[in-house]
């Protein structure tokens with residue numbers, strides 16, 4: 095389409111922020127190049143969501159079997175760490191090639207190597223420069239390094255997901271998504287886990303009484319939580335890794351640093367070309383356009399208010415496809431973005447939070463739902479769980495949060511009611527599949 099440039103659109107990075115939009119754009123006849131210096135598909139398939147949920151599936155299956163002891167099942171299966179990791183590898187190792195094939199079949203050129211912006215329309219990879227009418231930066235994020243001596247003795251989430259030998263004792267630094275999800279997998283597998291919390295709050299963005307439920311369940315798996323910890327250094331003495339902190343020393347044979355994932359803004363030529371960014375990521379307008387008109391950004395590398403999650407990266411990538419192909423010229427309009435913490439039990443939430451309700455108490459009404467009495471959950475002996483449904487003054491559902499073993503599916507089911515502001519009459523005018531968790535969740539609205 096462009097005669098002036100080699101490509102219509104060049105993407106830097108090949109994760110969900112790229113391929114979900116690049117493939118349909120190429121199918122429309124746009125000439126696309128995708129530059130990648132790691133595994134095709136980026137974080138989510140290879141070392142994020144997909145990899146994590148595979149390991150988690152074994153722990154949740156074991157949990158379900160435990161709950162059903164004496165109700166038709168006898169004997170608790172043991173988790174074999176090595177087999178679990180190998181099974182995960184078998185499933186996910188197919189993904190880079192599969193995603194790469196989807197791109198090349200759509201006519202996309204895959205360019206392997208580390209790319210760096212040269213000017214408003216070009217990226218250099220090795221000695222070669224590629225030019226494009228538009229550039230999309232979708233370089234994702236990386237694990238934060240701790241600025242303390244001995245940091246090199248710690249491991250990150252990617253290491254955890256590929257760890258072949260189960261640690262006997264693991265210290266986790268941080269108490270966000272990755273810290274708690276991985277603490278859950280390790281503790282369910284029999285590792286003694288200590289979580290060092292920076293403050294006295296875990297999973298800050300989630301409803302704290304529900305977070306307490308999760309922490310208590312983790313404590314039942316013998317996970318120890320230590321609050322207000324400042325790691326000061328890490329030392330190796332014989333077989334012990336010792337995290338020295340303001341609260342004393344913590345010994346383990348493996349240390350997971352799960353202290354966040356800053357955006358990949360360094361070393362990609364942003365300063366040289368003058369693209370604005372800050373410590374949260376690349377700054378864009380409501381069309382995902384940077385201050386340089388030909389350069390856009392999508393995914394985790396963005397400074398954005400919505401969660402840095404796979405579905406938001408996909409949404410942004412697909413929005414850019416519509417923008418570039420003239421389907422829309424409107425601003426990006428995010429729907430309600432759900433998020434879940436994949437511990438046992440899960441916490442999931444979407445829309446207006448309970449905290450927002452508490453600061454605007456005359457605006458919303460909260461309905462508490464005790465899920466322990468929900469008959470469908472009794473099929474799995476799930477005897478704990480609560481959800482909070484938040485309604486506005488017109489009786490329209492505007493938010494929900496749930497802690498339960500099936501919270502992610504429950505919240506997923508009710509998304510349309512929130513996004514499309516369904517009235518109670520419209521909600522009633524819906525027939526769900528029965529018996530399913532979806533029908534149970536819908537019936538509570």
Ligand SMILES: Cc1cc2nc3c(=O)[nH]c(=O)nc-3n(C[C@H](O)[C@H](O)[C@H](O)COP(=O)(O)OP(=O)(O)OC[C@H]3O[C@@H](n4cnc5c(N)ncnc54)[C@H](O)[C@@H]3O)c2cc1C
Nearest residue numbers: 107109110111131132136137138142209234393394403404
């Ligand atoms: C352990 C873990 C678990 C997660 N679990 C979930 C979950 O359950 N649900 C969820 O919604 N989200 C989850 N996430 C977040 C999700 O993975 C990300 O939001 C998503 O992958 C972001 O996609 P992206 O395309 O923006 O970035 P990435 O997928 O990170 O892609 C960026 C790509 O750019 C490449 N790159 C970077 N710099 C260059 C360069 N200079 N030249 C060439 N290539 C470059 C990188 O190699 C990478 O492949 C998880 C993340 C992690 C780490």
Ligand SMILES: NC(=O)c1ccc[n+]([C@@H]2O[C@H](COP(=O)([O-])OP(=O)(O)OC[C@H]3O[C@@H](n4cnc5c(N)ncnc54)[C@H](O)[C@@H]3O)[C@@H](O)[C@H]2O)c1
Nearest residue numbers: 268269270271272273292352353354355402403434435436
């Ligand atoms: N289920 C999911 O959707 C899911 C799962 C994993 C990751 N993710 C994505 O990946 C991102 C990164 O996850 P994460 O768990 O690394 O980040 P996070 O922001 O959720 O948690 C970071 C944790 O590190 C702590 N911390 C920060 N600096 C510290 C320091 N110097 N010392 C000790 N502790 C410190 C914070 O207090 C917090 O508890 C998430 O924000 C999310 O976007 C999503």
